[in-house]
Each structure stands twice: as C-alpha cells, then as structure tokens.
Amino acid sequence: MVHYKLIYFNLRGRGELARLVLHHQEVAFEDFRFEREEWPKYKAGTPFGQVPVLEVDGKPLAQSNAIARYLARQHGLAGQNEWEQSQADMYVDCIYDLISGTRPIIYETDKEKQKEILQKFLKETVNPHLEKLEQQLIKNGTGFLVGKSITWADLAYYSFFSPMTERFGDSVIDNSPHLKKLVEHVANIPQIKKYVETRPKTTL
Amino acid sequence: MLIETFYRQIGSEIVTNKSFKFSMPVYKLHYFNNPRRGRAELSRLIFSQAGVQFEDVRFSHSEWPNIKPTTPFSQVPILEVDGQVLAQSNAIARYLARKYGLAGKDEWEQAQTDMYIENIHDLLNAAAVPFMEKDPAKQKELYQKFMTDTIASHVVAVEKQLKKNNTGYLVGKQLTAADLAYYAFFSDFIEVKFGGAFLKDAPLLKSLIDRVKALPNIKKWTEFRDSKYPEEN
Numbered sequence: 545m546v547h548y549k550l551i552y553f554n555l556r557g558r559g560e561l562a563r564l565v566l567h568h569q570e571v572a573f574e575d576f577r578f579e580r581e582e583w584p585k586y587k588a589g590t591p592f593g594q595v596p597v598l599e600v601d602g603k604p605l606a607q608s609n610a611i612a613r614y615l616a617r618q619h620g621l622a623g624q625n626e627w628e629q630s631q632a633d634m635y636v637d638c639i640y641d642l643i644s645g646t647r648p649i650i651y652e653t654d655k656e657k658q659k660e661i662l663q664k665f666l667k668e669t670v671n672p673h674l675e676k677l678e679q680q681l682i683k684n685g686t687g688f689l690v691g692k693s694i695t696w697a698d699l700a701y702y703s704f705f706s707p708m709t710e711r712f713g714d715s716v717i718d719n720s721p722h723l724k725k726l727v728e729h730v731a732n733i734p735q736i737k738k739y740v741e742t743r744p745k746t747t748l
Numbered sequence: 749m750l751i752e753t754f755y756r757q758i759g760s761e762i763v764t765n766k767s768f769k770f771s772m773p774v775y776k777l778h779y780f781n782n783p784r785r786g787r788a789e790l791s792r793l794i795f796s797q798a799g800v801q802f803e804d805v806r807f808s809h810s811e812w813p814n815i816k817p818t819t820p821f822s823q824v825p826i827l828e829v830d831g832q833v834l835a836q837s838n839a840i841a842r843y844l845a846r847k848y849g850l851a852g853k854d855e856w857e858q859a860q861t862d863m864y865i866e867n868i869h870d871l872l873n874a875a876a877v878p879f880m881e882k883d884p885a886k887q888k889e890l891y892q893k894f895m896t897d898t899i900a901s902h903v904v905a906v907e908k909q910l911k912k913n914n915t916g917y918l919v920g921k922q923l924t925a926a927d928l929a930y931y932a933f934f935s936d937f938i939e940v941k942f943g944g945a946f947l948k949d950a951p952l953l954k955s956l957i958d959r960v961k962a963l964p965n966i967k968k969w970t971e972f973r974d975s976k977y978p979e980e981n
Binding site: 591592593600603605606607609610611613614617618626627629630631633634637638640644672673676677680 | 873
C-alpha cells in the first residue's frame with residue numbers, strides 16, 4: 545500500500561481538492577496540516593517554497609493541480625478516456641484561474657474596498673464563466689461536467705463554489721441551475737458529507 | 749522485408765509520427781498573433797518536437813470580439829481535435845504531451861511533468877501583472893520586483909531539482925514538455941526581455957535551455973516562426 549502524506553496549511557484553499565479526491569475514493573492518507581505561523585518551519589523543505597506538497601512513499605510532488613490530477617488518475621476519478629481526461633483537466637484549470645482571482649479579495653483588509661473588488665470579480669469574471677459553464681453542462685446533458693459520471697472536475701467546482709456561496713451567499717450561483725444542482729449533488733455524496741462534517745472548521 | 753521488421757518500422761513510425769496520416773487527427777490551434785510570448789507556444793513546441801502537423805491559427809486583437817463567443821470559456825488558446833474543442837493552455841499542452849510521448853514514462857513522471865508546467869503557468873500569471881501595467885515607470889518597478897522576488901527564488905529552486913534529478917532533464921531521463929515549458933518561458937520571454945544575467949548562478953538550467961534550443965525540430969520551428977511572425981511591439 546502506497547503511503548500518501550498531503551502537506552498543507554490547516555485551510556481548505558488549494559489543498560482541499562486533493563483531500564476531496566481521496567475521501568471520495570475512500571483512499572487512506574495522512575492529512576498533515578499546519579498553522580500559518582508554522583509555515584517558515586516547513587517552507588524550506590518543499591520543492592518550490594510552496595504547498596500543497598504530496599509525498600508518495602516519501603517522494604514529493606508539488607503544485608495543487610498536479611497533485612489532485614495524479615490522485616484522480618491513480619484512483620479512477622479522472623475521466624474514462626484521454627479526451628475526457630483532458631476535458632476534466634480543462635475544467636480544473638478554469639477553477640485554478642478563479643481561485644487565483646480570489647486572492648486580491650481575500651488579502652484586502654479594507655472592508656469597503658474588499659466588497660468592491662468582490663463585486664467586480666463576480667461581475668467581470670465569475671458570472672461570464674458561469675454563463676458559459678451552464679451551456680457546457682447542458683451540452684453534456686448528464687449532470688456532470690465530463691462524460692456520464694463524476695470526475696475530479698465536479699469535485700473542483702464543488703470545492704470552489706461551495707465556500708463561495710457559504711461566504712457570499714447563494715446568489716453567486718442562483719443563475720446557474722445546472723451548476724447549483726451539481727454542487728448539491730456532490731455535497732450529498734455520503735463520503736463527502738461525512739468528511740465535510742468532520743474536517744477542521746477553517747475560514748478559507 | 750520480414751514481417752517483424754515491417755511491424756517494427758510501423759511501430760517506430762507511429763511513435764515518431766512520421767507518416768501515419770490516416771491515424772493523425774486534424775489539429776487546429778487558435779491563439780492571438782503574439783509570436784513568442786503567450787500561452788500557446790508550449791503546445792506549438794510540443795507539436796514541433798513531436799513532428800506532428802497542426803494548423804497554427806493566429807488572429808489579431810481586433811478580430812477577437814468575433815471569435816470570443818465561439819470559444820467554450822471566452823478564452824484562447826483553444827485546440828480543435830477533429831472538430832472537438834479543448835480549452836485551457838495547460839490542458840491542451842498536457843493532452844498533446846501525453847499523446848506524443850513528451851509526458852514522462854509513467855504516471856509519476858507525468859505528474860512531475862505536470863508540476864513543472866504548472867510552475868510555469870504561475871510564473872506567466874505573475875509576469876502578467878507588470879505586463880498589463882500601463883504606467884512605464886510603475887511597470888519597470890514591477891518587472892524589477894518580479895525578477896528579484898519571483899524569478900530569482902524559482903531559479904534557485906529549479907536548479908536544485910535539476911541537480912537532484914541529475915540527468916540534464918527536469919523529469920526522468922529524457923525530454924518532456926516540462927523542459928519545453930521552461931525553455932519557452934525562460935529563453936523566449938525572460939532572456940529576451942531581461943537578458944541572461946538571471947542564469948549566472950544556474951548552470952544546469954542554462955544548459956537545459958541551450959540543449960532544448962539546439963534540438964533540430966525546435967530549431968526548425970523557431971527559425972520558421974521568427975521569420976514568418978517577426979516579433980511585434
């Protein structure tokens with residue numbers, strides 16, 4: 545049995561997708577979390593001064609999507625063929641860009657300015673993406689983003705939009721009924737539900 | 749010719765994609781007409797290194813508003829594969845790399861290749877900030893910060909990984925799309941814009957860049973590209 549150690553802050557952030565993949569496929573792993581203040585202790589030991597890092601029998605792999613993709617591929621959550629796999633990659637890359645777009649919002653300390661940046665982000669980036677996404681979901685016609693069954697792409701959208709709606713209200717995906725249905729579906733998957741109920745409660 | 753020699757030859761031709769037109773999909777890569785920088789170049793390098801034909805569709809910024817609504821997520825590059833569309837520069841590059849033997853020899857090496865490609869994606873995103881800055885003085889300041897804060901530390905880290913891997917390549921014992929990605933970013937963008945000083949303490953990275961630059965198919969591509977699409981602005 546391979547030993548997985550996922551190293552990340554005690555946050556959801558960019559580590560959560562890998563955790564969701566592992567929990568969905570019921571694969572055991574060491575969910576190593578540290579607090580922000582401890583980061584200097586671990587930084588130098590990472591390949592590129594960043595986390596998450598996945599250690600696979602001690603060998604390190606960096607980059608959140610490379611990690612989640614490796615786990616998805618190893619454990620049957622990446623798509624049924626090469627084309628589906630690349631479609632799933634495409635969707636996860638879209639989420640990566642959206643996550644990056646939230647950085648200025650999260651780090652803005654002025655509450656008024658934060659609200660302004662958030663509104664701009666929703667209007668100029670999130671909403672246009674969601675319009676296109678709805679079209680893609682309708683076109684695929686299965687309720688899932690790729691093919692006929694769940695992939696890590698669906699978990700990625702859940703991972704991003706579930707905290708978004710928690711934090712900023714349901715209105716974020718009100719105009720996206722297919723995405724809303726998908727997010728609800730993922731939230732109700734027993735393994736996911738159980739993990740979410742028992743995981744540490746974190747702001748991000 | 750002996751049957752086994754015949755099949756071995758076909759096999760090797762499939763692997764090097766020299767002449768198997770009937771099994772070759774029709775590829776169209778769509779992007780802005782930035783000759784060097786930009787997010788389509790890695791895929792073009794993969795096509796070129798693999799010897800795979802593709803239609804290199806380039807359009808101007810004035811044409812973009814008409815093209816935009818036809819894309820899955822209002823972004824380019826997009827890759828058409830026999831008419832089906834794939835978006836996201838890294839998803840495209842990764843798909844091609846895996847298909848044409850430039851993604852490492854097993855799942856673990858593929859993951860390492862992905863990791864390096866994603867590093868470059870982050871660096872491109874970081875470079876986009878000064879790139880988009882309109883005020884020339886502020887832009888200069890942001891680029892300087894980018895070089896000293898972001899690039900310098902990454903070069904140190906990747907030099908360490910190259911030393912650890914000890915094969916001259918980023919992943920395993922052979923060329924992967926990771927090496928092409930680092931070449932595209934560090935040679936075509938960073939070196940062109942800032943000169944080679946940042947490589948002074950990174951002999952392994954410099955050696956890798958030079959090695960990729962000199963690969964026959966890469967050389968052929970860059971010479972063609974630079975003459976057909978001379979550098980703008």
